[in-house]
Amino acid sequence: MRILQIRFKNLNSLQGEWKIDFTAPAYASEGIFAITGPTGAGKTTILDAICLALYGRTPRLRDITQSTNEIMSRQTGECFAEVLFEAGPTGAPGRYCVYWGQHRARKKSDGPLQAPRHEIADAGTGQVLETRQRDVAEKIEEVTGLTFDRFVRSMLLAQGAFATFLQSGPNERSPVLEQITGTEIYSRISMQAHEVRNAKRAKLNALEAGLSGLKGPGPEEKEELETQLAVQAQEESELEQDIGQCARAMEWLESMEALQKELDMLEDQNQDLTRRQEGFDPELQRLERARRALEFGSSHAALVVLRREQEAEKQTLLSCQAKLPELEADVRRAEEALQLASSALAEKQ
Numbered sequence: 001m002r003i004l005q006i007r008f009k010n011l012n013s014l015q016g017e018w019k020i021d022f023t024a025p026a027y028a029s030e031g032i033f034a035i036t037g038p039t040g041a042g043k044t045t046i047l048d049a050i051c052l053a054l055y056g057r058t059p060r061l062r063d064i065t066q067s068t069n070e071i072m073s074r075q076t077g078e079c080f081a082e083v084l085f086e087a088g089p090t091g092a093p094g095r096y097c098v099y100w101g102q103h104r105a106r107k108k109s110d111g112p113l114q115a116p117r118h119e120i121a122d123a124g125t126g127q128v129l130e131t132r133q134r135d136v137a138e139k140i141e142e143v144t145g146l147t148f149d150r151f152v153r154s155m156l157l158a159q160g161a162f163a164t165f166l167q168s169g170p171n172e173r174s175p176v177l178e179q180i181t182g183t184e185i186y187s188r189i190s191m192q193a194h195e196v197r198n199a200k201r202a203k204l205n206a207l208e209a210g211l212s213g214l215k216g217p218g219p220e221e222k223e224e225l226e227t228q229l230a231v232q233a234q235e236e237s238e239l240e241q242d243i244g245q246c247a248r249a250m251e252w253l254e255s256m257e258a259l260q261k262e263l264d265m266l267e268d269q270n271q272d273l274t275r276r277q278e279g280f281d282p283e284l285q286r287l288e289r290a291r292r293a294l295e296f297g298s299s300h301a302a303l304v305v306l307r308r309e310q311e312a313e314k315q316t317l318l319s320c321q322a323k324l325p326e327l328e329a330d331v332r333r334a335e336e337a338l339q340l341a342s343s344a345l346a347e348k349q
Contacts, residue, residue, distance in 0.1 A: 001144045001155075004095070005084040008049035010073040014042045053081035053100050054140050055148045056118050056133050066115045069102055077111060078103035084123055085144075092143040095123035098136065 009017040027033055035043050048058040048071060057064060061071055072079040080101030087093055098120045105111030118133045120140065130139045141147050146155075 001088055001146065002086045003050060003083060004086055006046065006049055006053075006082070008045075008053075008079075008081040010076040010079040011049055011052070011071055011081065012042065012045040012073060013040060014045050015073045015076060020046070049081040050083055051148075051152070053083040053098050054085075054151065055137055056100050056116065057148070059152050064102070064116060066113050069113055072102065075109045077107035077109050087143045088145075094143070096129075096143060097121050097123045098140065 004021075004023050006020045006022075007018070008014070021027075035046060037043055044060075048060065051058045052064075052071065058071065064071060069079075078101070080099065082097065082099045084095065084097050086095050100116065100118045102116040103114055105114060116133070117131075118136045119128055119131045120136050121128045130136045137148070144151070
């Protein structure tokens with residue numbers, strides 16, 4: 001677990017809003033840094049802000065509820081702590097942002113305390129993962145692999161508690177150190193190897209005890225066992241022959257079943273083709289009529305042309321017949337004029 005950024009407001013003697021960015025070049029380039037200052041300067045408040053944001057409580061103030069809050073600065077109406085951290089390989093790797101805050105009614109310094117707000121979110125997507133205090137604590141334990149007590153003992157040792165941690169017994173220090181360094185897997189491997197060794201040892205002792213109670217067979221028992229072995233070998237040979245015959249019979253039955261399935265499929269296809277052919281009969285009749293019509297196509301086209309020409313000539317004939325009386329009258333008038341002209345010519349001569 002790696003703390004990347006701390007932001008808090010109105011905690012203990014540090015009034016106002018404060019922010020520490022451990023990813024800044026000044027911290028990243030040095031690698032190791034110390035928080036120093038005189039008593040009461042607010043060094044422990046920074047650690048309280050980290051613990052408060054993660055677990056909703058601090059080593060000095062075990063419970064912060066709606067009725068009591070001794071960490072909020074005096075004469076202020078709200079306080080909060082926010083931590084951006086990166087989880088290591090022992091939990092659920094990723095970046096998370098956890099927030100804890102509490103305020104008084106209308107954020108006035110004399111207003112009654114309201115219920116604390118505690119939530120954890122994915123820093124990459126901004127999705128809020130948990131919002132209930134108990135669920136947030138369980139999520140913190142899941143992603144970091146550290147409970148509140150282990151976090152306090154391993155990462156936030158209070159003043160004077162480091163010596164107590166060093167002087168504690170191996171059984172108390174080992175879980176914390178394994179959780180910090182990620183070496184608990186080796187303890188589990190060692191325990192499993194020890195269990196496997198004990199199981200194998202017990203099995204070996206049982207086999208040795210069983211072997212010690214066995215006695216070798218006598219000549220008569222050995223001959224009887226050999227006879228039984230020969231009979232069993234003969235029976236085994238006969239059984240293998242029966243198995244071979246059964247296997248061939250099974251193969252024959254499987255092939256017959258496959259052929260029957262194929263025959264059923266072909267029958268279904270035949271019935272389908274028959275239905276399709278019956279449905280195609282009307283179209284077939286239409287195609288036959290069209291084929292026959294095509295044989296007379298050219299003659300029909302010529303006949304159509306002749307009929308059109310005949311109709312045109314008929315129309316012309318009718319037109320000429322309509323004009324014939326007028327032309328005959330013109331001829332008669334011309335003949336009469338000719339006769340008059342002939343008579344006039346004769347008289348002139």
